[in-house]
Amino acid sequence: SALRRQFSTGAPITATLFPGDGIGPEIAESVKQIFTAAQIPIDWEEHFVGKEVDPRTQSFLTWESLESVRRNKVGLKGPMATPIGKGHRSLNLTLRKELNLYANVRPCFSLPGYKTRYDDVDLVTIRENTEGEYSGLEHQVVRGVVESIKIITRQASLRVAEHAFQYAKAHGRKRVSAIHKANIMQKTDGLFLKCCREVAEKYPEIVYEEVVIDNCCMMLVKNPALFDVLVMPNLYGDIISDLCAGLIGGLGLTPSCNIGEGGIALAEAVHGSAPDIAGKNMANPTALLLSAVTMLRHLELNDKADQVQNAVLKTIAEGKYRTIDLGGKSSTTDFTNAICDNLGIGST
Amino acid sequence: TYMPRPGDGSTRKVTLIPGDGIGPLVTGAVEQVMDAMHAPIVFEKYDVHGDMKKIPEGVLESIRENKVCIKGGLMTPVGGGVSSLNVHLRKELDLYASLVHCFNVKGIQTRHDNVDIVVIRENSEGEYAGLEHEVVPGVVESLKVITKFCSERIAKYAFEYAYLNNRKKVTAVHKANIMKLADGLFLESCREIAAQYPTIEYNEIIVDNCCMQLVSKPEQFDVMVTPNLYGNLVSNVAAGIAGGTGVMPGGNVGPEHAVFEQGASAGNVGKLELVEQKKANPVALLLSSAMMLRHLQFPSFADRLETAVQHVIEEGKYRTKDLGGNSTTQQVVDAVLANLD
Ligand SMILES: Nc1ncnc2c1ncn2[C@@H]1O[C@H](COP(=O)(O)OP(=O)(O)OP(=O)(O)O)[C@@H](O)[C@H]1O
Ligand SMILES: Nc1ncnc2c1ncn2[C@@H]1O[C@H](COP(=O)(O)OP(=O)(O)OP(=O)(O)O)[C@@H](O)[C@H]1O
Ligand SMILES: [Mg+2]
Ligand SMILES: [Mg+2]
Numbered sequence: 001s002a003l004r005r006q007f008s009t010g011a012p013i014t015a016t017l018f019p020g021d022g023i024g025p026e027i028a029e030s031v032k033q034i035f036t037a038a039q040i041p042i043d044w045e046e047h048f049v050g051k052e053v054d055p056r057t058q059s060f061l062t063w064e065s066l067e068s069v070r071r072n073k074v075g076l077k078g079p080m081a082t083p084i085g086k087g088h089r090s091l092n093l094t095l096r097k098e099l100n101l102y103a104n105v106r107p108c109f110s111l112p113g114y115k116t117r118y119d120d121v122d123l124v125t126i127r128e129n130t131e132g133e134y135s136g137l138e139h140q141v142v143r144g145v146v147e148s149i150k151i152i153t154r155q156a157s158l159r160v161a162e163h164a165f166q167y168a169k170a171h172g173r174k175r176v177s178a179i180h181k182a183n184i185m186q187k188t189d190g191l192f193l194k195c196c197r198e199v200a201e202k203y204p205e206i207v208y209e210e211v212v213i214d215n216c217c218m219m220l221v222k223n224p225a226l227f228d229v230l231v232m233p234n235l236y237g238d239i240i241s242d243l244c245a246g247l248i249g250g251l252g253l254t255p256s257c258n259i260g261e262g263g264i265a266l267a268e269a270v271h272g273s274a275p276d277i278a279g280k281n282m283a284n285p286t287a288l289l290l291s292a293v294t295m296l297r298h299l300e301l302n303d304k305a306d307q308v309q310n311a312v313l314k315t316i317a318e319g320k321y322r323t324i325d326l327g328g329k330s331s332t333t334d335f336t337n338a339i340c341d342n343l344g345i346g347s348t
Numbered sequence: 349t350y351m352p353r354p355g356d357g358s359t360r361k362v363t364l365i366p367g368d369g370i371g372p373l374v375t376g377a378v379e380q381v382m383d384a385m386h387a388p389i390v391f392e393k394y395d396v397h398g399d400m401k402k403i404p405e406g407v408l409e410s411i412r413e414n415k416v417c418i419k420g421g422l423m424t425p426v427g428g429g430v431s432s433l434n435v436h437l438r439k440e441l442d443l444y445a446s447l448v449h450c451f452n453v454k455g456i457q458t459r460h461d462n463v464d465i466v467v468i469r470e471n472s473e474g475e476y477a478g479l480e481h482e483v484v485p486g487v488v489e490s491l492k493v494i495t496k497f498c499s500e501r502i503a504k505y506a507f508e509y510a511y512l513n514n515r516k517k518v519t520a521v522h523k524a525n526i527m528k529l530a531d532g533l534f535l536e537s538c539r540e541i542a543a544q545y546p547t548i549e550y551n552e553i554i555v556d557n558c559c560m561q562l563v564s565k566p567e568q569f570d571v572m573v574t575p576n577l578y579g580n581l582v583s584n585v586a587a588g589i590a591g592g593t594g595v596m597p598g599g600n601v602g603p604e605h606a607v608f609e610q611g612a613s614a615g616n617v618g619k620l621e622l623v624e625q626k627k628a629n630p631v632a633l634l635l636s637s638a639m640m641l642r643h644l645q646f647p648s649f650a651d652r653l654e655t656a657v658q659h660v661i662e663e664g665k666y667r668t669k670d671l672g673g674n675s676t677t678q679q680v681v682d683a684v685l686a687n688l689d
Contacts, residue, residue, distance in 0.1 A: 117459035117563075133492070138529040144496030148530035150475075154486035181577070183424040183432060187480035188490040214584040214613060221459075221563055221588035235523070238556045239581060246560035 012041040013299060016068040016266075019046065020078030022273025023283035028078050030285035030336040031292050034311070037340040040296070040304045045072065049080055053087065059094035066098050069266060074299060076292050077268040081275070096129060100261035102156065103163045104129045104237065106270070107255055107294065108244040113317025114326060118247040120225040125244055126167065127237020128160040128192075129258065134234045152188040152233065157195035163259055164196075164231035165203045171297075175207040176200065179216050179232035179240060192233055213240070220244065245270070252325050255290035257298065265298040267291040281331040284323040286312060289339075311342040318342075360644050363410045363417035364391040368398050369617025370628035370677075371420020374610070377630035377681045378418060378637045381656075384685050387641065387649045398423030398433050398617070408440055417607040418640055420633070421617040431478060437607065438471050443600035444498060445505045446471045446579065448611035449639075450586035450596050455662035456671060462567040463590040468509060469579025470502040470534075471600060476576045494530040494575065499537035505601070506538075506573035507545045517549040517570040518542065521558050521578045534575050559585050566590075587612035594629030594670040597636035599643075606643055608636040626676050629668040631657060634684065656687040 019028035035042055047065040056063040060083060069075045080091040095101060104127040110119045137149040161178075168176050178196040182189035193210055200208035211219070213236050219226050220240070224247055232240060245254040251271035258266045269287040277283055289312050296305035315321055321338035322328025330338070364379070366372035382389050392414065394407045411417045424432040437443070446469040452461060479491040503520075510518050520538040524531035535552060542550035553561070555578045561568065562585045574582055587596040598611025610616065610632040622628050634657050641650035660666055666683040667673025675683075 133523075134526055136526075138527065140529065144533075146494050146529040146533050148492040148494070148527045150490045150492065152488050152490075181475075184435070184476055184478075185480065185490050186431075187482065187488045191486075191488050214580045215616075217559070217581050217584040218588040218593055218613065221585055222592060238523075239559050242556035243559040243563060243585065246563040250560070250564065 012043045013074070014043045014045055014072050015295065016065070016072050016075035017044040017046045018065070018075065018077040018080065019048065020273065021049065021081040022079060022275045022278040024078030024080070024273060026279070026281065026283050026332050027269065027285035027288045028076075030332055031076065031288055033336055034289065034308060034339055034343070035292070037345065038304060038307055038311075038343050039345070040301070040308075049091065057089075057094055057098065058087075059089045059091060061091055061094050066095075069099055069264060070262075073262070073264050074295055075264075075266045076288070076295055077266055078288060079269060079271060079273040081273040095266065096258070099258075099264055099266065100130070101258035101264070101266060102130050102261070103127065103160050103259040104241070105163075105167065105257045105259060105294070106241045106244070107290075108241075108248055110248050111253060111316050112313060113319060114249060114253075116247065116249045118224055120223075121244065121247050123224065123227045123244065124167065124171075124173065124229045125237060125241040126160065126164045126229065126231045127241055128156060128231075128233050129237070130234075131156050132234030150185070150188055150235075152191050154191060154195055157192045157233075158199060161196045161199040161231060164229055165199050165206060168206050168229045169203060173206070173229045175209065175228040176203075177216075177227060177230050178208070178210045179213050179230055179236050180210060181213050181236075182210075183212060189233065196231065216240065217243065220247070249326075251287065252284045253286050253290070255287060255294050257291060257294040265295060267295040267298075281333055282324055283332050284325050285332060285336065286316070286323075307343060308339075311339045311344070314342045315339045359388045359390055360416070361390050361392055361414045362640070362644075363407065363414050364393045365396050365407065365417065365419035365422075366393070367396060367420030367617065368423040369421060369623050371422075371617060373420075373623070373626055373628045373677045374630045374633040375418065375420045377677060377684075378633055380681055381634060381653060381684060381688070382637070384688055385649055385652060387646065389644070396422060396433065399425065400433065403433060403437055403440060411441060411605055411607070415605050416640060416644060417605070418633070418637055419607060419609050421610065421613075423617045435476060435478070438600055441602050441605045441607070442472065443602040443605060443607055444470065444472045445502055445601045446583075446598065447509070447601060448583040448587065448596055448598035450583065450590040450612070452590055453595055453661055454658065455664060456591040456595070458589065458591050460566050460589045463586065465566065465569045465586045465590075466509065466513075466515070466571045467579055467583040467586055468502065468506040468571060468573045469583065470498055470573075470575050471579075472576075473498050474576030492527070492530055494533050496533060496537055499534045499575075500541060503538040503541035503573055506571055507541050507548060510548050510571045511545060515548070515571045517551065518545075519558075519569055519572045520550070520552045521555050521572055521574040521582055522552060523555050523578070525554060531575065538573060555582070558582060562586060562589060583612045592629075592670050593632065594668065595631045595635070597632055597639050599636060599639060606640070608640040608643075609633070610636060626678065627668055627674075628677050629670050630677050630680055630684075631661070631668075631671075652688060653684075656684045656689075659687040660684050
């Protein structure tokens with residue numbers, strides 16, 4: 001691919017970086033420091049949320065920012081707090097709509113050494129991100145009666161299913177489970193399943209199964225090891241991906257990556273901007289770091305991805321440097337330095 | 349101590365639907381236990397199966413007359429153009445509330461302690477409205493319907509339940525940040541009812557966060573009230589963390605009738621293997637039948653049954669596979685019978 005060629009010639013890859021709000025700049029700084037220490041050939045093109053609404057995007061995100069992601073095709077995004085008020089679009093919605101981010105991918109794995117009640121999680125949730133229950137189509141029929149419309153299309157379902165199987169194949173995963181409620185929503189979820197089946201046919205080496213969502217919820221909390229890759233419509237993906245994040249210790253630890261039209265990959269931390277601890281050097285950068293790792297894997301910089309991921313996991317497992325949310329006492333800076341020390345550079 | 353005697357209360361007729369799959373096994377367990385206790389109950393048994401076009405009229409008449417029914421799951425064929433009979437029954441009888449009690453049972457090792465959650469789920473509208481159509485080829489729509497009437501009555505039920513059962517808190521589960529009108533109406537209704545119960549704490553939680561909290565800090569929840577689909581998911585998560593759907597009791601309640609069934613995954617008919625080996629866990633339905641006994645105002649029978657089931661679980665000798673044992677349904681039932689004092 002173009003990206004690989006760029007890499008093999010030694011030229012650095014340009015990636016867009018949105019540090020975001022609240023704790024965003026601190027955890028983005030941590031990522032930059034670690035990437036530099038690991039000598040990862042990435043040039044960050046930093047973009048900030050504007051102070052005024054850009055009429056071209058109807059949002060505080062500027063047209064130039066969006067163009068940067070479109071041009072670079074890869075980016076990393078910290079938490080963004082949408083300012084309250086009328087006359088503009090939510091930041092996340094602007095990104096999703098403008099860049100057509102159709103799939104949200106969240107790898108979820110137990111962190112060795114960080115004990116939760118579940119220590120056998122290693123799965124990936126893939127959520128359709130453009131339609132379904134989030135269509136925004138709602139109306140009042142008569143007073144006291146409202147309707148909300150869920151839309152499932154063949155195009156969007158095929159696209160997300162295709163990504164799920166491609167992902168499974170590229171990452172050596174064995175099984176894809178489609179999560180649904182087609183026994184009740186026979187037509188909508190039925191169409192989603194039909195599309196998944198069609199795509200599954202093209203990947204005979206990957207086991208395909210269908211699981212009803214209520215049963216899936218129950219199985220996940222009883223034995224998460226039963227699952228590998230899960231693909232599902234928007235709302236189910238929202239719920240299941242957060243549930244899975246809960247299994248491994250919360251949103252502060254879960255990476256996420258959005259896949260958009262034309263091969264765009266925008267990795268993001270899914271937690272909020274945590275204004276209560278912003279600027280206090282207390283934030284845990286793990287989720288953003290692991291998101292940056294998903295970005296590296298997307299760029300097929302797998303050695304670098306492994307190097308950073310292992311250093312993060314090792315630091316958490318050692319337990320000497322942990323941020324406060326993980327029950328430790330370390331500052332963001334100390335935790336970051338410890339990760340740099342664990343990158344394995346110069347040692348061995 | 350008070351010893352219940354046969355004839356203490358006048359005999360009540362109860363409609364019994366064994367259903368499909370594991371249904372007959374677990375309803376069989378209920379029949380045996382009621383018989384052994386000489387509970388003042390007569391069952392009117394009806395054959396209903398998920399592949400029928402609709403619930404036979406005689407069955408509905410029986411439930412309408414008896415007011416109370418206990419049932420196993422009815423299989424729902426996926427994508428066969430046949431709608432779920434479980435849903436049909438709820439609609440026919442206007443069983444607007446589904447109740448699932450998820451709690452740690454002494455003797456069952458789970459990842460979480462201090463789980464004692466009652467999920468009260470709106471059962472008649474929402475995503476289960478069944479209104480779907482193809483707009484153009486490749487584009488289908490499904491309507492979620494939320495009404496003020498149904499939202500208010502489920503909220504009322506939840507608060508009344510909390511009040512009567514000495515519960516402290518009701519949590520409304522929603523996604524009103526996305527579904528502003530639909531879930532917004534649901535929340536608005538809950539708030540109005542909450543204002544009438546000042547002694548009960550009320551709060552709200554977004555459904556995705558709710559599921560995350562359930563697997564990390566479930567002890568924060570007490571009674572939950574939810575629209576239809578979220579309740580289905582929340583009750584399965586709650587049941588899963590507390591010991592599994594094979595243990596948690598529940599039922600569906602309407603203005604006139606009550607249908608008791610396994611709490612979470614009520615429509616569950618089990619895997620074929622479970623049916624063939626006769627190894628379904630009867631605990632959930634036995635505990636549901638204890639709920640039914642309370643509902644019929646036979647509390648001492650309910651206590652006896654619950655105590656016996658509790659003994660068997662704590663003793664740990666007879667457990668089905670979902671609880672880490674290898675017993676058959678009948679072995680568990682026999683143990684329960686032996687423990688009825
Ligand atoms: N996955 C989605 N698909 C389509 N529209 C969405 C989605 N998520 C959010 N929106 C829209 O964007 C607006 C802002 O959402 P917000 O930025 O709070 O997203 P979020 O907190 O990530 O939501 P979620 O928890 O559902 O992912 C919402 O009001 C909704 O209209
Ligand atoms: N990366 C992090 N490191 C440490 N603590 C965090 C982190 N992310 C979140 N938290 C903690 O969890 C709490 C809830 O976080 P959440 O992500 O929901 O932020 P928020 O306050 O809702 O922000 P937003 O309004 O942007 O969604 C925060 O107030 C903070 O104390
Ligand atoms: Mg979410
Ligand atoms: Mg948010």
